[in-house]
Amino acid sequence: MSAPESLFDKLWNSHVVKAQSESTPAIIYIDLHLVHEVTSPQGFDLLREKGIGVRRPEQTLATLDHSTPTLPADSEGNRPYYTGQAKRQVQTLRDNCREFGIELHDWDSPYRGIVHVMGPEMGATQPGMTIVCGDSHTSTHGAFGALAFGIGTTEVGHVLARQCLLQSKPKSMCINVDGRLPDGVTAKDLALNIIRYLGMNGGTGFVIEYAGEAVRSLDMEGRMTLCNLTIEAGARAGMIAPDETTIDYLRGRERAPQGEAFDRAAEKWLQLASDSGAEFDSEITLEASAMRPSITYGTDPGMSVDIGEAVPQADSLSHQKALKYMGFQGGQLVNERKVDVVFVGSCTNGRLSDLRAAADVLRGRNVAGHVRMLVVPGSESVRRQAESEGLHETFTTAGAEWRLPGCSMCLAMNGDLVAAGETAVSTSNRNFEGRQGSGSRTMLASPETAAACAVLGRVASVSDLEFREAG
């Protein structure tokens, strides 16, 4: 009998085109290449430079998300791009997709959305695949039991041209989360707790498999949130073994196999789970029942506390700098913090269940007068479904803005900005200095928490909000 293999081993081994040697990395085959406007132009230039085409256009899928405005076009159809350069970048992707025969989800597509929201929704993301994109949050797709990771633009060119990548095999880590998350504690809170435990570099050099009851209990959208944030602990890829939850999600999706072919595929997908006795380079066990709704207070995603706790005292120069940037002092309660902006959206928390969760908190309540709240669906599909449920009206009635799909204020390159010195509670993935605009201060939290913060105008959990209203 062969040695027990982990999910990661199985994914890696089944995609080796040429094995790693002492002097050369492995050549790994890529099943799905996702492309967006920001990190692809120079990759396409490589093709022109070498005079070659895209090897597998049918395994390549493109969308517009990062540089796109979230306000609608004017009466003449002109979109309010932030800069002429942003508009040109979008046109460049359009031109490249036409020239090289790649399916692009442009403004008129019913599927256009953030690349990591769109791929799974279309059923393009499937268990057992290798998936890459010039974007670090490609780790999201690992939720399906795929090996998915972000690459640079040079590598985007490599995959376009040869459908392969040069890679050395990373180390493996298994994070078991035992027990059940308490009510009101979300996948986002779970992820923030894991990053707090590992630190923002604890996963460097590793691929992480998430396992255990708390992980199995998450729905697919929660699993995507968890895997999405894997890169924030330094690991390029996070993954969860496919199970019935995965299969139920994929059945009937446009790009998934159909009919009997689906059943055959599903049977194979269930075989991908790590064998019992599979070895990992590192194993960690955490307890879910101890976790609480959390929020970041510093300038990296590892700097978080339970809502209601105090900001820790600075223990290093960098920590001190982070507190100064955020305008916090060690020992101060996070709940005292006044909030200026609330952003619900992104590839981390811009899916339907995220919008429902935020809407549930806002229904019958109002966004505080001094707070600007932006709700940005992750894709056109999410927008359609949300609007059919009336969620957009819940948001606008409460005083929030309802926008068009895109990355928006997560990285603020489309003009959706947080002003210098303002505090934003954001459902996105990075609280780096200036991430949401020069001088902006970001606190990361779940959609539920973000909505509670919007209502009270300061940092609060949903239970804080309910307690205050009851009192």
Add this chain to the structure above:
Amino acid sequence: MQAITKLTGPILVLEQENIDTDQIIPARFLTATDFDGIGDHLFADWRFDASGEPRPGHVLNEPRAVNSPILVAGHNFGCGSSREHAPHALLGFGFRVVISSQIADIFRNNSQNVGLLPVVLKADQHATLMQMDGEEITVDLEACEVIVSTAEGAGHRWPFSIDPFARHCLMRGLDRFEFLNKAEDAITAYEESR
């Protein structure tokens, strides 16, 4: 891609830990469709104020900064976004080598692909270098050594490890794509075997 074998020059120290690629090159500079001139925006929010004026006193605005080919930065350099614009901006500014006690995976890969040499040293060695801002050191990729002479006249030769293939390509200025290109038969065979 310019080859790099051995390089001697003054170091520039950025003490900050966990310098992410959003600091190295903020997202608003990512709408360009080429990498030309991107070095002008390196650490833009650190170097320039809201009106675009250089912040006086920032080490990256000192005249020596552009003449220091070796950046020594705090632990866990290059974390966050996968933007290849980050190593391109460092190269565009004039850096050829980045030294830290940990370098993030995607950034390291991207750097090796575009000709910026990432070097990871042990914590104590790195700590010594962090105290030597402005002093001259040698990075020898052939020997995989960082060579340091201290003011007291004592010298250090610190070996570092680097992926042998990355070293091979960096030392010759080789485009890794050519290696993939030579594997065409293996790729076709793999596709046919599925």
